[in-house]
Structures are given as C-alpha cells and as structure tokens.
Amino acid sequence: MADKPVALVTGSSSGIGAAVARRLGAAGWRVMVNSSHSVRQGKELADALPEAAYHQANIAVEAQAQDLVSATVSRFGQLDLLVNNAGTTKVIPHHDLEGATPQVWREVFDVNVIGTWQVTVAAVPHLRATGNGAIVNISSVSGSRPAGSSLPYAVSKAAVNHMTRLLAASIGPEIRVNAVAPGLIDTPWTTDFIEPRANVTAGAPLRRIGRPEDVAEAVYAMAVGPYTTGEVLLVDGGVHLR
Numbered sequence: 001m002a003d004k005p006v007a008l009v010t011g012s013s014s015g016i017g018a019a020v021a022r023r024l025g026a027a028g029w030r031v032m033v034n035s036s037h038s039v040r041q042g043k044e045l046a047d048a049l050p051e052a053a054y055h056q057a058n059i060a061v062e063a064q065a066q067d068l069v070s071a072t073v074s075r076f077g078q079l080d081l082l083v084n085n086a087g088t089t090k091v092i093p094h095h096d097l098e099g100a101t102p103q104v105w106r107e108v109f110d111v112n113v114i115g116t117w118q119v120t121v122a123a124v125p126h127l128r129a130t131g132n133g134a135i136v137n138i139s140s141v142s143g144s145r146p147a148g149s150s151l152p153y154a155v156s157k158a159a160v161n162h163m164t165r166l167l168a169a170s171i172g173p174e175i176r177v178n179a180v181a182p183g184l185i186d187t188p189w190t191t192d193f194i195e196p197r198a199n200v201t202a203g204a205p206l207r208r209i210g211r212p213e214d215v216a217e218a219v220y221a222m223a224v225g226p227y228t229t230g231e232v233l234l235v236d237g238g239v240h241l242r
Contacts, residue, residue, distance in 0.1 A: 008032045010086035012031075012034055013033065013045060015188060017086070019213050022045075025052060030076050032076070034054070060114065065119045080130050082127065083137075088108060092149075094154075120167070134224075143181055181236070204237035
C-alpha cells in the first residue's frame with residue numbers, strides 16, 4: 001500500500017493555513033504545520049490532526065526555510081505538496097506613499113516573495129522525486145486588481161502570481177504549480193476591517209465574506225487536480241465581477 005501523501009503548509013498555525021492543514025488531514029494526508037511565532041497554536045493544531053507534526057521556522061531566513069523542508073522529509077520520508085501560505089502585510093492606505101517606506105517593502109517582500117521562493121527551491125527536488133508533486137501558492141485578489149491592505153502587499157502578491165506561472169512553465173511535468181487568490185476572508189488579520197467587510201457582504205454576488213474553509217477547498221482542488229498548472233484561481237465570492 002502506497003504511503004499516504006505528505007504536505008508542508010507554511011504559516012499554518014491559524015487562519016487560512018490552519019484550514020488547509022485540517023482539510024488535508026481530513027483527506028488522509030500527513031501534514032507538517034509551520035509558523036514563525038505562534039508555536040503553541042501550531043503544536044495544538046498538529047496534535048489535533050490524524051498524522052501531523054509541527055516545525056517552527058521563519059521562511060524569510062534562507063537556512064530556516066531549508067531546514068523546514070528537510071525536517072518535513074526527515075519526519076515523513078517524502079514531500080508531495082507544498083502550500084506556500086506564510087505571508088505578512090502592513091496596513092497602509094494606498095495614497096500614503098511616504099508610509100510605504102523602503103523598509104516596509106523589504107519586510108513584506110522578504111516573506112511573501114523571497115520566503116516563498118526559498119521554500120520552493122528547497123522543496124523542488126523532493127516534489128520532483130514523487131513524479132507527481134504540486135505547489136499551491138496563496139496569493140490574493142489584490143495581486144490582480146488595485147486593492148489590498150497596502151501597496152507593497154498588493155505588489156508582492158502580483159509577484160507571487162507571476163512566479164506561479166513562471167514556475168509552472170519551468171518545472172513541469174513532474175510538478176504542477178498553481179495559486180489560489182482569496183478575497184476578503186474572515187481571519188484574525190481582517191477582524192478590524194469593518195468597512196471592507198460591510199462592502200463585500202453588500203456587493204459580492206455571494207453576499208458574504210469568505211471563510212478559511214472556502215480557500216482550503218480551492219487549495220485542495222488545485223493540489224489534486226492532475227491537469228491544471230499555471231493557474232491563479234480567484235476565491236472572492238465574485239467580488240471581481242463588480
């Protein structure tokens with residue numbers, strides 16, 4: 001009997017990442033849970049899943065990104081799926097150009113773009129070894145339209161979208177690479193987004209903001225879909241239609 005598939009989900013101690021980890025666990029996957037800071041939450045989630053472990057790592061640090069992948073393969077013996085969910089942002093109005101300092105740009109890009117790249121590069125040999133590996137990047141609707149918590153964040157997610165397409169064209173056929181781009185999702189990040197929550201609820205065709213589980217279902221579909229690569233899937237309740 002073949003080993004159960006293994007997934008590494010970065011930034012998975014809460015929110016979307018935790019929902020993805022739970023969805024994969026429910027489908028019989030073995031899961032490596034990760035966070036840079038929320039160690040207790042990460043360990044509790046791993047303990048609650050059927051077959052999971054936790055590893056603390058800051059993906060913006062190259063050595064830690066590499067160690068995260070190595071720890072996953074050491075623990076489970078293989079790696080079939082990488083979900084690049086870890087991300088960061090700074091809430092800055094788009095018109096506040098001075099507020100989006102070079103330091104903010106560096107902090108956001110270090111995690112969202114360079115961190116994603118570092119984990120991916122470390123994971124590719126292991127994903128390729130399976131002959132059917134997959135990468136799913138968590139992007140944002142703000143990567144394809146003028147929205148988002150800050151201008152640096154939106155630009156970082158546009159970079160993730162293009163990275164997704166470039167990788168898909170470069171590392172197939174052994175590895176498929178896709179992205180899921182959520183709209184406004186009910187997570188600890190968005191608790192204070194009172195006006196955006198009201199606007200989405202009133203204007204989206206589905207008349208509600210998203211749940212982490214909505215994104216997790218999309219991630220799972222991209223993870224197992226055998227003939228989809230280079231796709232950026234919007235999961236925003238139809239807000240992009242408005």
